[in-house]
Amino acid sequence: MAKIVVEKSQPLKGTVRISGAKNSVLPILAASLLATEKCLLEDVPPLRDVDVICEVLATLGADIKRLNREQIEIRAHKIDDFEAPYELIRKMRASFLVMGPLLARMGKARISMPGGCAIGTRPIDLHLKGFKALGATITLGHGFVEAKADKLIGNKIYLDFPSVGATENIMMAAVLAEGQTIIENAAEEPEITDLANFLNKMGAKIKGAGTDTIKIMGVEKLTGTTHTVIPDRIEAGTYMVAAAMTGGNVLIDNAEADHLKPIIAKLRESDVEIYEEGNGLRVIGPKRLKPVDIKTLPYPGFPTDMQAQFMALLSVAEGTSVIIETVFENRFMHVSEMKRMGADIKIEGRSAIIEGQKVLTGAPVKATDLRAGAALILAGLVSEGKTEIGNIEHIQRGYVDVEKKFRGLGANVYRVEEEVK
Ligand SMILES: CC(=O)N[C@H]1[C@@H](OP(=O)(O)OP(=O)(O)OC[C@H]2O[C@@H](n3ccc(=O)[nH]c3=O)[C@H](O)[C@@H]2O)O[C@H](CO)[C@@H](O)[C@@H]1O
Ligand SMILES: C=C(OP(=O)(O)O)C(=O)O
Numbered sequence: 001m002a003k004i005v006v007e008k009s010q011p012l013k014g015t016v017r018i019s020g021a022k023n024s025v026l027p028i029l030a031a032s033l034l035a036t037e038k039c040l041l042e043d044v045p046p047l048r049d050v051d052v053i054c055e056v057l058a059t060l061g062a063d064i065k066r067l068n069r070e071q072i073e074i075r076a077h078k079i080d081d082f083e084a085p086y087e088l089i090r091k092m093r094a095s096f097l098v099m100g101p102l103l104a105r106m107g108k109a110r111i112s113m114p115g116g117c118a119i120g121t122r123p124i125d126l127h128l129k130g131f132k133a134l135g136a137t138i139t140l141g142h143g144f145v146e147a148k149a150d151k152l153i154g155n156k157i158y159l160d161f162p163s164v165g166a167t168e169n170i171m172m173a174a175v176l177a178e179g180q181t182i183i184e185n186a187a188e189e190p191e192i193t194d195l196a197n198f199l200n201k202m203g204a205k206i207k208g209a210g211t212d213t214i215k216i217m218g219v220e221k222l223t224g225t226t227h228t229v230i231p232d233r234i235e236a237g238t239y240m241v242a243a244a245m246t247g248g249n250v251l252i253d254n255a256e257a258d259h260l261k262p263i264i265a266k267l268r269e270s271d272v273e274i275y276e277e278g279n280g281l282r283v284i285g286p287k288r289l290k291p292v293d294i295k296t297l298p299y300p301g302f303p304t305d306m307q308a309q310f311m312a313l314l315s316v317a318e319g320t321s322v323i324i325e326t327v328f329e330n331r332f333m334h335v336s337e338m339k340r341m342g343a344d345i346k347i348e349g350r351s352a353i354i355e356g357q358k359v360l361t362g363a364p365v366k367a368t369d370l371r372a373g374a375a376l377i378l379a380g381l382v383s384e385g386k387t388e389i390g391n392i393e394h395i396q397r398g399y400v401d402v403e404k405k406f407r408g409l410g411a412n413v414y415r416v417e418e419e420v421k
Helices: 022-034 048-060 093-106 125-133 164-174 190-201 233-245 257-269 304-314 334-339 370-381 402-408
Strands: 002-007 013-017 038-042 063-068 071-075 108-112 137-140 144-148 156-158 180-184 205-207 213-217 226-228 249-253 273-277 280-284 320-324 344-348 351-355 364-366 386-390 412-417
Touching: 002 370, 013 402, 022 038, 022 048, 022 071, 022 093, 022 164, 022 190, 022 233, 048 063, 048 071, 048 093, 093 108, 093 125, 093 144, 093 164, 125 137, 125 144, 125 156, 125 164, 164 180, 164 190, 164 213, 190 205, 190 226, 233 249, 233 257, 233 280, 233 304, 233 370, 257 273, 257 280, 304 320, 304 334, 304 351, 304 370, 334 344, 334 364, 334 370, 370 386, 370 402, 370 412, 402 412
Parallel strands: 013 249, 038 226, 156 180, 364 386
Antiparallel strands: 002 386, 002 412, 038 071, 063 071, 108 144, 137 144, 180 213, 205 213, 249 280, 273 280, 320 351, 344 351
């Protein structure tokens, strides 16, 4: 298996272009199942997760054409299956997002249970509560969940937690339901708005996406469309942290400042200078970062997907910081790996107390999940010696050309193929 090797780097300099958002393109690709005509997607990030969801769509009968590295055409004129198999669902939980579109289009969907993952148990009860409220009958079988409905009928659905996936799945099921659906306590993430914009271009009638109340008036059918995926705010945030940690001066191109408010606010609190410039943000790191306290929350709160990267940053800040993780119950797996690099972090329940160090030391470590892997690259940039990161398939799920992009900024980040013994 390949590894990513990181060596202590100079302050990062130059421009990095942010790719389309993984968490937008996955539900949008699932939603393309709703139209019989072709959909053209632009700024599609060439990622492992995108390959997986395309495989799911192809299994269901959709034609997928890659026009180039970042453009995909989907034609779901003939969907001949309603079942998404375990081999694909287990590779990526977001494959479960085909359930809403399949139920709407076919009146039935059988999906393998996605199960938990490293960061938490990640139940799907809120997705199912939504489908039930729309009139579907849910059967939980051995390792699969099946939803069936002769006809979906709009309803009012209150989500106990503003789940991103449940909001997306219910929205996709409701676009073809009869009458009005109202999702209350809906997730407000920019990726929800991007999905709603895509669906509206297909002919759906969705109002309020990006707020906690989304109203969907069902329509008879949806047509094909063309859509450009929004920039990935988590990829942008990761390179912003890299610039900040190395005391660099980097232009983060193709970044939406509006989507990055909590990240910008916390970096500024840590003494990082940030200016809007052109289509992006200029980030200038200080000599020494200040400690800050962070609590992860649903949007517009601080994103859980940036928690590990900020943990790396605060590990070299001047003083004590506290991070509280409220979204996922097991999202501190990176802590033990960072401790191997000399970070001083204590976990107390859902809180991490970080005593900033002057130096970290490179070590062999493992990416336990996607953002944990990104955080280890960041820690490696400011560590004496060499950091060798294993299990990089996690990182490849969510970062396009990660070594190339870092090297473009002057960082010492390489991929090496491990010798087969
Ligand atoms: C592909 C994608 O977009 N992934 C993102 C999405 O994941 P995902 O959509 O899975 O995250 P959710 O917002 O659904 O999960 C948030 C919390 O709600 C809980 N929950 C969720 C659904 C449910 O039916 N019942 C339930 O209890 C989860 O266990 C978790 O504790 O939003 C997360 C929260 O911003 C991000 O970290 C992920 O990167
Ligand atoms: C947790 C993440 O993704 P997923 O929901 O696909 O596991 C993430 O992007 O950090």
